[in-house]
Amino acid sequence: MGNIELLLGDITRDYGVDAIVNAANSSLLGGGGVDGAIHRAAGPELLEECRTLKGCPTGGAKTTRAYRLPCKYVIHTVGPVWHGGGQHEAALLKDCYHNSMTRALEAGARSVAFPSVSTGVYHYPVDQAAAIALKTVRDFWNAHASSFERILFVLFDERTLAAYKKAYEDLN
């Protein structure tokens, strides 16, 4: 098992991975933020395939092809909206990462890039989200070490990158 890579960048660019994860909403019919960027880069066929999925519950994850994106699969996960922490947000965010890794395993994707799910318009506090993201992915990789080659987080701004770097140092 390798180290989780933490990069600053745009997840729609070419990182040489088999799958990228999308922070979608429960309709799976597109939105702003990273979801909008992924749909723009993939082209309209992605929305056509997403329509056939009939949505996804919060914490769930569903796989599509990636069309014009430089990868094989998009794994669409639906993060929780932050309501202060008393509405199972932490368990639901953990489910997002666990279920996304499970979808990657099922697809045979050996390299996966994640964005920071829920910390944009869904307002999950980034320090807490980073700790959950890294622990869940690290533990899954540990449990399925031979199935994955590379796991990346592609973080869109310096503040988010710094929060993930700090959470990575504090992982236990």
Ligand code: ADP
């Ligand atoms: P959510 O609704 O789950 O909060 P957002 O897309 O609003 O999703 O934000 C999640 C994170 O994705 C934020 O840190 C945001 O800055 C980041 N983001 C936005 N565009 C991109 C992109 N092209 N590549 C990677 N991350 C992105």
